[in-house]
Amino acid sequence: MQDAWSTYIAERAVKQRHTGRWxxxxxxxxxxxxxxxxxxxxxxxAGDPRLAEAQAAGARRLGAGGRASHLVSGHLAVHEALEARLAALTGRPAALLFSTGYMANLGTLQALCDPDTRVFQDRLNHASLLDGARLAGARSRRFHHGDLGDLERLLARAPHDGRRLVVSDGVFSMDGDVADIAALAAISASHGAWLMVDDAHGLGVLGEIGDGCVGRAHGVERVPVLVGTLGKALGSAGAFVAGSQALVEHLIQFARPYVYTTAQPPGVAAATLKALELLEAExxxxxxxxxxxxxxxxxxxxxxxxxxxxxxxxxxxxxxxxxxxxxxxxxxxxxxxxxxxxxxxxxxxxxxxxxxxxxxxxxxxxxxxxxxxxxxxxxxxxxxxxxxxx
Missing domain, CATH: 3.90.1150.10 (Aspartate Aminotransferase, domain 1)
Incomplete structure (x- = not known):
């Protein structure tokens, strides 16, 4: 006789297979x-031997693992150097490393939002952005994909008290289209909202220097919260959030996925520094x-x-x-x-x-x-x- 948990798991498996979603x-x-x-x-x-050698050299010099969270004893000079390099690439005062892009989005939204925050998200945003708003308990509305008029209507109809955050992918991962960052920034500013963009698929590819669809073209005043990942165009692993020094300090204090996670392995950080070097040189x-x-x-x-x-x-x-x-x-x-x-x-x-x-x-x-x-x-x-x- 199966217990309740075994029955639940078996039933979910049957349904997943039956609907062709396995x-x-x-x-x-x-x-x-x-x-x-x-x-x-x-x-x-990702397959460039120079990144592999940089990662191996970093591990030989500093060890295979991060050993502790950034706030305990895991934050090393190589992490500090990488954060500074990412801030420079994106034209922001500061950047903060996370272990994965999912954690960066969850941590940022959880740290910025609460039940008094109103969040407005593109309907095709990545799951981590949707989950982050739910984790924070924020009051969320989703506008039709790329429909700036729909976003404008939602912002205009919402109560004007409290904090507002507009959230969008930069490049949408399933469609490949690029958000209209300039228009999103203008609409957000006109309604007193901050704009957060996850440029996971634009970083390294778009922009004059590979700084993505946001980067230096749309500074911290227009896009206060910029998220990027390191495991796509840059070929390594991890993610970061870039913005003002005050934003980064806020995340260090309140982003739980950052506070309670072991620091990125130093070899990975060294590999990413090499990737950034090659991005500029090649x-x-x-x-x-x-x-x-x-x-x-x-x-x-x-x-x-x-x-x-x-x-x-x-x-x-x-x-x-x-x-x-x-x-x-x-x-x-x-x-x-x-x-x-x-x-x-x-x-x-x-x-x-x-x-x-x-x-x-x-x-x-x-x-x-x-x-x-x-x-x-x-x-x-x-x-x-x-x-x-x-």
């Missing part, structure tokens, strides 16, 4: 020859990435594939039906091509997609293999009489 982990071996179009290594830095990585994006979009459009309107490394192929998405993903996997198969609830019903991501590390042969695989999926679909539209 998630699988794929064990990837870098030497298996697979074409990886599923990751977020936009600049190809702008050709961003140029190469832009060339690949343009070529992929041109040839995919020629093939008649249903691309979303994205000019970033995230190139969604919206197929609509979850079963159709899984068929295409399986066929590509048989060719040694990995793509993200994204279904509800991650995206709305009817918006299932292949999430294709491009990297400066991709060769022309990699891109040709992807395009050939997609053309084959389309051709086999037509022969089988499958639905061709999303």
């Amino acid at each position: 998630r699988h982990r794929r064990t990837r071996h870098p030497s298996d020859g697979c074409h990886d179009f599923a990751g977020n290594d936009y600049l190809g830095l 702008p050709e990585r961003r140029t190469r990435l832009a060339t690949l994006i343009a070529r992929f979009r041109l040839e995919a459009t020629t093939l008649g594939l249903p691309l979303a309107a994205s000019t970033t490394p995230i190139q969604p192929l919206v197929l609509g039906d979850s079963e159709r998405v899984m068929r295409w993903a399986t066929r590509l996997a048989e060719r040694g091509i990995m793509v993200g198969a994204i279904r509800e609830p991650t995206v709305p019903r009817g918006q299932a997609r292949l999430r294709i991501t491009l990297s400066a590390a991709h060769t022309d042969a990699d891109l040709e293999a992807l395009l050939e695989g997609l053309a084959d999926c389309r051709a086999r679909e037509s022969l089988a009489g499958e639905e061709a539209g999303p």
Whole structure:
């Protein structure tokens, strides 16, 4: 006889499988020859041997682990140097390291918000932003994706007492489109609200120097709270929040995921410093990435594939039906091509997609293999009489 917990877990598993939402982990071996179009290594830095050597050297010098939280004895000179470098990149007075992007968003929202705070979020914001507002108990409203008029209406109708925070992704992770930061900043300021932007997928890729879609173009006065991650374009791990010195000090005092977490391993911080050095020294990585994006979009459009309107490394192929998405993903996997198969609830019903991501590390042969695989999926679909539209 099963106990209550075993029954609960079993029932949830059955429901997840029945609805076609069961998630699988794929064990990837870098030497298996697979074409990886599923990751977020936009600049190809994750596999750069110079980052690996910097991480190894940092670990040899300072140890494999952080040993304690930043507020006990885990905050080292390499962490201090990395925070200063991230602040300089983003044009902010200060920055604060977190162990993951999820923790950065949770910690920031939990530290800034309470039940008296009104939070206004884009409907397609990352789960960590939505969860952070819930954790804080803030009164949240979600505006239609990218709909500045809807945001304006929500702000105008809400009571004007207390603190207000507008929150948005910079680059939306499932669609690849970029938020209108200038307009968000203007609307927020006109209603006495702060603006918080999670630029996880823009940092390192967008901006004149890789400072993202926010960065120096929109200073701390316009975007007081800027979040960035280090495990995507910068190829290492962790995250940070950048803003005023007062904001960073506030987070040090009140962001529980920061206060109660062991500091980032020093070798990881050393690797990120090397990545920032290469970001500045090798702008050709961003140029190469832009060339690949343009070529992929041109040839995919020629093939008649249903691309979303994205000019970033995230190139969604919206197929609509979850079963159709899984068929295409399986066929590509048989060719040694990995793509993200994204279904509800991650995206709305009817918006299932292949999430294709491009990297400066991709060769022309990699891109040709992807395009050939997609053309084959389309051709086999037509022969089988499958639905061709999303």
